[in-house]
Amino acid sequence: MTPWTLARGIFPRSAASAVAAAFAFFALTASAQPQRGGTLNWLVNPVPSSIVPLTTTAGGNAEIGPKIVEGLLTYDYDLKPKPLLATAWSQSKDGLQYTFTLRKGVKWHDGRDFTSADVAFSILTLKQVHPRGRGTFANVVEVKTPDPYTAVIVLSKPAPFLLTALAATESPIVPKHLYEGTDIAASKYNSAPVGTGPFVFKEWVQGSHIILERNPNYWDKPKPYLDRVVVRFVLDAAARAAALESGAADLASSGIPLSDVERFKKLPGIDVDARISPYLGSHQQIYFNLDTPALQKLEVRRAIAQAIDVNAFAKTVWYGYGTPSASPIGKGISRYHDASIQPYPFNPKAAEAALDAAGFKRGAGGASGTRLKLRVLYNPFQERRAADFVRQSLGRIGIDAVIESYDFATYVNKAYTERAFDITLESLTNLFDPTVGVQRVFWSKNFKVGLPFSNAAHYVNPEVDWLLEAAAVEVDEGKRRQLFIDFQQIVHRDIPSIELGANPVITVAAKKVRDYAPTGEHIRGSFADLYFQQPQP
Template sequence: MKRWTYTRAMPHFFAAWAVAAAFAFATLPATSQPRPGGTLTWLINPVPSSIVPLTTTAGGNAEIGPKIVEGLLTYDYDLKPKPLLATAWSLSRDGLQYTFELRKGVKWHDGRDFTSADVAFSVLTLKQVHPRGRGTFANVVDVKTPDAHTAIIVLSKPSPFLLTALASTESPIVPKHLYEGTDIASSKYNSAPVGTGPFVFKEWVQGSHIILERNPNYWDKPKPYLDRVVVRFVLDAASRAAALESGTADLANGTGGIPLSDVERFKKLAGIEIDTRISPYLGSHQQIYFNLDTPALQKREVRKAIAQAIDVNAFAKTVWYGYGTPSASPIGKGISRYHDASIQPYPFNPKEAEAALEAAGFKRGAGGTRLKLRVLYNPFQERRAADFVRQSLGRIGIDAAVESYDFATYVNKTYTERAFDITLESLTNLFDPTVGVQRVFWSKNFKVGLPFSNAPHYVNPEVDRLLEAAAVETDEAKRRQLFTEFQQIVHRDIPSIELGANPAITVLAKKVRNYAPTGEHIRGSFADLYLQP
């Protein structure tokens, strides 16, 4: 029986965690009896570096991995926790110990028993090697294992967000007997994983596909219903659209899906469904970051002028085709309990922007250019987004040269070489601001070479104080106020231009049912997915 013990130290966290009713997806009704069997063909782009989301948070790993490896918990669309490898959990009165009762009878795919030793090893490993785990588990000092089916996470300080960080896509539990004593980052099991999940890794043909097969010994029988999942890597958007339209592919999402310009046409196709739900666990969000080490951009008036030159509403209509949800705050509308709706974009005013640049000493020179800036963009944003910024800045005399790179090179250019002046990023808010938002604006998270960290090199002691206080505050009302003050200061400082939640478009064949029943959406397990004739 599931148990969650609320205490005075941590009152009613989930009562306020409501997500908009738009998450309901009535167009995909489930039948009373799932049909077993069949193969799902799933398109993904770009090709991931590995499969398990253990040492990386990249999209492909976070999507494929949870079909094979599992976390302690899963979540509904209100982000309320539900059992997975843990069947019950409680919190001590001082807020410093989480006790998890683990599911019995679970086997790793190689036949070994799953035990609390695997949980302890995984949590302490995530703290060391996972890009966000360093922060998520920063207060973890020990994981006790009094017996094979009990794990106790011991904290030095309260971590009010920790219970929401235990999904398969964020904190996978991996087999201690295969990872212990090895170089975790280079382990062969990152790309040929052994898990406890509904599907077993079969093969990975580089440049072509990954095959996952049904786990006949899965603990949640009769799931999974599919016999096989074939992940195909198709880099060209037109080819993906053709595969989906012809029926040779069944499912695609986000950057692995169709061009936004094709969405309306696909909505009219007889055998296709379009799902526009946004995963509350992922918290889709995109933004523009200034490199505050660039001399010209150290001036707030220059950053404000650039913000006034970019019409974010026009951006949403043209680049996102109206499918996104604009938001001017670093905590977007998807995290409604912390989002400050009073924060609005700086008014679009190119004339005022030009006057501000003049006053700052950037006068038009030869060819009408005031200054030159390098513009990069994460491939998870479209080139069209970077071109929109380039054209917007060109109107006020800024020569914005767009540089295009593959994902790995982009990460190196931005976070190691810091060879950019402006970058269009795609750093999701995730399930809690301490995990998804703090990493960008906390000065102590500026580290050259650390991907998806403090790209602007933003430093504000008061912002640091607010973020650090919110990370350990167990009173929900006080925590909300801390995040409100944080948002207002960042908006005034302008280290970024926040764009909001980018479109979440999933294209699927009508025969595909129940593919995303949890808040992790496509990053869930596919255990419930079945094909309807």
């Protein structure tokens, strides 16, 4: 007997109609609930050097890793903390202790119990080997473990940003029993991770794909809903667009050509998501290598800044989707952003005059009309179009900008180990707090050959160091904001960089893909909630 037949037999006509409507409502509601099963084909670019974001902050690691390893906390889109491996937390009145109650019954993928010893080991390891962790956890003096389900982070000075730094994409918790006593940077578990997360690492076929499988023992049942995630590395944006349009791929966090965005918005089976993760704080910039003799001259750096039309860059390279910002703290961190800072006025004539005055006259670089030659690198997270824009801009004022293109791993080595560049176009995100995302770039103590995504310029200014260090421990929000305002003003005058602003981040998904980014980490979350919506009959 159908619900409708049953209703007609028991209730009068009007009541039966109401009951039928109720059954229809519940059927619709049930169909909207997460469905179990399926394989997600996810396109990622570029190819990461490893999977766990432990010794690197590279995009691929920070996107893939959190599906396998977890953090103590996750965050909503207002960056309010939510439970993950920690179920409760508290802070001492003096701000020097954070106490975390850990989730019981959590297993590592190899069957071992997750305990506070893993938390202590991970935090202290991040302090040593993570590019941002050296600053994030600089004030951590110890992590107490009074019992297996309590971890107490003890600080020498307050760290007002710390409670927001504990997502898996930023501070992954890794298994002590597999890492302890090993060379952390060379550990095989960086590329074949064992975690506590919703998906278990299965295989990585270099040059092809990574396979993650559903963790049947995940603590947050019935999650995850997917059976499998296949990560495919497709480096060409047009090829990613074709795969999404044909249905061969379900999700692309690396996006499509910006020229295709408007067309994709009209496709019936596609969702285009332009949300920017508040946890990530997208930001791009151009850094000068201040070890290059010509670029040690402020007037040369200012001339280059005057030759690059940042607003035209946003319109042509970003197709108008980005948010230009001339300050190293972008508009995404509005409480600290200094809106009074504007790009250096676009003025090629003034730039040429400044170069003449600095001794770089046309023809001085050897070729007719060339003042000097500069090596230009670009992080693959920036498009080649961006490097071409810079090359053309500098060419107009007599600078021969020679672009060198590399895959991601080679780029990192060239820029941060060999330091074989004069100008590099980077994609160093602001993140959720300037102490974590911005300090690493301008703090002289964070310059270290071989340390990726840090002080690429080799910028040294003791006053800036003091401002950043003071802001990192200042608990009064008004005073902290003023410290960051003063910092932005000085950096803008010194010109170790040309800030471009928040680049567009376009995520494209098949409409059947639901709940891929329910947390503030967006695509860098866990995919535990992701499911395929079944077509309605």
